[in-house]
Amino acid sequence: MKAFTVTAPGSYGLVESAVPMPGPGELLVAPAAVGICGSDLELLDGRRPAPYVRYPVVPGHEWSGTVVSVGPGVTGFEPGTPLVAEGVRGCATCPRCREGRGNLCAGPYAETGFTHPGALAERLVVPAALAYRLPSDRPLAPAALLEPAGCVASGLLELGVPAAGSRIAVVGDGPLGLLAVMLSALSSPQRLTLVGRRPERIRYAATCGATDATNDPDAAGLASSFDLVIEASNAAAGAVTALRLARRGGSVLLLGISGAAAPAVDPDLISLGQLRVQGAFAASAAAWRWMVSLYSAGLFDPSPLITHQFPLTEVKQGLAVLADRGSGALKVLIQPEPELA
Incomplete structure (x- = not known):
């Protein structure tokens, strides 16, 4: 598969890599749309604080997509299911995680797109426990903005x-x-x-x-x-x-x-x-449930903020537009699987 990989600050590009396989309790996802933001620019040039990044890494923490396959023990998801997923991967055992505030996990920092492979790739593996189904009658691309929301x-x-x-x-x-x-x-x-x-x-x-x-x-x-x-x-x-x-x-x-x-x-x-x-730091599980509920019911529509869209082969152009204050960009989306969006 193709994946946009940052090997070190200032060193990045589209590479060929093996398609990951979902393990027990995991989902293999085809990202439909990936939002890029200032945090991704920090990741590229090395400005993100060391505890919050692990190189090499595939960026992409704001995303929506569909299930390709499920790992052993996964129920409630099947191929073709549209979904989003929490990015912060809490330890599930510390006091904050037990409160449902995995975004404040006391364990080592772990987040999709920063310490674990993100969605700027043709395939992505995420824990099923962090995933949320979306209705099939709602557009998929704008749901990538549920993470910042x-x-x-x-x-x-x-x-x-x-x-x-x-x-x-x-x-x-x-x-x-x-x-x-x-x-x-x-x-x-x-x-x-x-x-x-x-x-x-x-x-x-x-x-x-x-x-x-x-x-x-x-x-x-x-x-x-x-x-x-x-x-x-x-x-x-x-x-x-x-x-x-x-x-x-x-x-x-x-x-x-x-x-x-x-x-x-x-x-x-x-x-x-x-x-x-x-x-406020990142999004709690309660916030994710709220946003998915609002989006699913058609009460929250962030699509007016999407100003630019690029295919996976043009990630660098998308990043350049995001960094250019004269481009008029608000939310820039990368679409690894544009037909799903």
Whole structure:
């Protein structure tokens, strides 16, 4: 089979490799669509922290596909079943895994596409215990975005899903921020404001369900006015902005990973405002179940965010488009099996 393999930072390309065989409790999958994101760019050039990657590796942690064959002992799946699967592979025995929060596993970090072979290949093996069936009447390609959406959902479930009529702001106009707008819109907020920086992305705000959008976080009427602020900017300044936008007694969800080496947040903003600040890392099993349920019922459709699609033979072109700030790219999909999508 063909697989896009990163052998070391700066060394990558499409190679021929053996088709993997599913072992006990595993599924062999044909990926239909694979989302690529900034984490994949970090993987390629060596910026991803060492504990969170294992070279050589096939990237691809955002994906959807169909079952090709099942390993011994697997029930509930058969060839042709459309599916997605959790990426983080928890140990299943530590306290966090026993809580159903395998995304916070205390064991060695393990995730499809970073430490285990990912979906940028014609075939992929995943544990059946982490897989979720999708209905056959729903398009398969957009389901690749359930993974990043699940990261948003995981944080919202930790905080408690916003009540109808809430005032919500999202800081960050990348795919994660726009997915946060989409999910927030499902709770029927009184106001849903996108705070972004790039006009070509802010224009997606209304499509995703925002009531308004701005590129000026200091605009009159924004400070200390939101019940919930979701930060998805991957910048330390975004966290500062999020804290300033939350009302006293409000909540702030920090999704972005800034890589900042020094503190940027004034802790007095938290204590004086009596803010509840919640972090989020990857997606819990509960978040996956929620997202699969919403997608299966047709209540969540991330397809408007898909701006570019490439075959597996053009992964490098897709990565170049993703890295080019002038390309207008939001979500770039690679389609190893485009006829399935």
